[in-house]
Amino acid sequence: MRLPPAILANTEEVLREILRFTSPADTTLSRYFKDHPRLGSRERGAVAEGIYAILRNKSFFTDFAEAGQSPTMRRLTILGLAEAVGVDSLGGLTEEETEFLNRIAQIDRTLMPAQMQSNLPKWLFDKFVAQYGEAETLALAHALNQPAPLDLRVNTIKATRDEVVARLLEAPIAAEPTPYAPLGLRVLKKPSLQNLPLFKEGAIEVQDEGSQVLAQIVGAKRGEMVVDFCAGAGGKTLALGALMRNTGRLYAFDVSEKRLAKLKPRLARSGLSNVHPVQIAHERDAKVKRLAGKIDKVLVDAPCSGLGTLRRNPDVKWRQKETAIAEMQEKQAAILDGAARLLKGGGRLIYATCSLLDEENDWIVEQFLKQHEEFTLVPMHQVLAEQKIDLEMGDYLKMLPHKHHTDGFFAAVLERKPLPPRPPKPVEGEDVAADADAADAADA
Structure with missing residues (x-):
């Protein structure tokens, strides 16, 4: 069945707006569909998929679109x-x-030419080639140019993975277990989930398998105090809360009130009561300082270039500028430094990004370790073994679309060395003030 000719005009109209790159493509599409309510679901799907195909293949398409009789x-x-x-x-x-x-x-x-095959801007293609080599860059670029699958995380507070698979089949929706994330399911098509009882009950959440693995390696346990330092809309927060079996305290920090507002309905569905959303002004907010030295695990899913998510957000490669990477590095280092103060002795700090660039990943961790002798790197292969995740990694988690069929993710686990023991309480006649000063110094 053919699409009506008007769909060409609709797609061209929204394309003009998106190619200004003043806001994310999904935001612009959402606004356009709201302003054009007569478009049916099939038409909206065609417009959206057409736009994303253009964004994925912009280098190749532009080269040929400019040579012809009709307008570019x-x-x-x-x-x-x-x-x-x-x-x-x-x-x-x-x-x-x-x-x-x-x-x-x-x-x-x-x-x-290789760059045109990659459909990447030149600055990004050059960075990838320097880091991965040309052959792997082309394999990576090809994977980034494919639409992402639909992954779900099972909320074990509400159901088991087998129960969810059985109930999805009744819909009927086919899903299979993800290879690495123990609670993940990969849906074989892309059905609408919002009206499913499973979704409304909070038994499932949409979450990429790589993001699920990241939550798993935090190692959050029952009764612990845990902080999700850049919680956003809370996908990893909800995963952590379930891993803690709804016990302990889990703080969801973020500077954006709008992002935290998106967490609230998801939190209500999840059945979790151990999550405490907190808006902070910056990484050294007084709300953060009050928890210094008290936290068992801190996840820093830092703001980054987002280049690991190009399967879902192909416009990012055209909106992101090379000059922004240095600004990101400065922000990432500051956030990591601020979050580190929260940890008690023996606590773990997990630094993560959805970037594919060493500049935002390895370099930030290496710089942090040089400046913080009280932290040591826990090799990722050890962490994955602890969590019984069958993934071959070295010191860091590096999940890549062309190898693991997930979004691109990086993570490092840093452990704070045990704090020195507090000095014994003073006996009568000793200099109490001097001992207090010594204790303060030990905590610093």
Whole structure:
């Protein structure tokens, strides 16, 4: 069944707005659909998939869209929709445009220059090549250029993984266990989940398998005090709360009131009562300082370039600027330094990003360890063995789309050395003030 010709005009209209790169593509699409309520679900799906196809293949498409009789923006639109829904589903094409699409379909993209094959901006392609080599960069870029699968996390407060699989089949929705995350399911298609009883009851949450593994390596246990330092909308927070079996105290810190507001309905569905959302002004907020030296585990999922999420957010590679990486590094180092103060002796600090660049990952951790002798690196292979996760890693967690079929994630586990014992309480006649000063120094 062909799409109505008007879909070409709708897609071109929203494409013009998205290519200004003034806001995330999903935000712009959401606003557009709200302003155009007459578009049905099939039409909205075609527009969205067409837009994402253009963003994924922008280098390749732009090169060919600029050479032709019809306007460049219309050609871009046609290329994106043809990639997303197929030429036969498009209505309203001229004979010249149909011939154009058939000609493009015959091109062997593997014979094109490597950067054009990658569909990455030059600065990012060059960084990836320097870090991974050209062959692996092309494999990585190809994986980043595919739509991400739909992964779910089972909330063990409400159900077991087997129970969820059985109930999904009744829908009917086919899902299979994820290979690494012990509570993950990969849905084989992309059905709407919002109206499913399982979703409304809080038995499932949408969460990429890599993000689930990250929550798992925190090692949060029953009765502990844990902080999710950059909680955002709380996907990892909810995973941590369930791992703690709804005991202890779990603080969800974030500087954004809007992001924390998105956590509230998810928290209500989850059945968790051990989560405490807290808005902070910055990493040295008084609310943070009050917990200094009291926390068992701190997860810092730091703000980053987001380059590991290009399967879901292909516009990021075009919106993100090379100059922003240095600014990110400064912010990441400051947040990690502030979060480190929370930990008690023997506590663990988990630094993570969804970036693929060493500059935001290894470099930040190495710089931190040079400046904080009270912390040591716990090799990731040891942490994964503790959590019984069958993943081969060295010192760090590095999950890559072309190897692990997840978003790109980095993590390092840093452990605070045990604090020196407090001096004995003074006996009568000793200098109490001097002993107090010594105790304060030991805590510093």
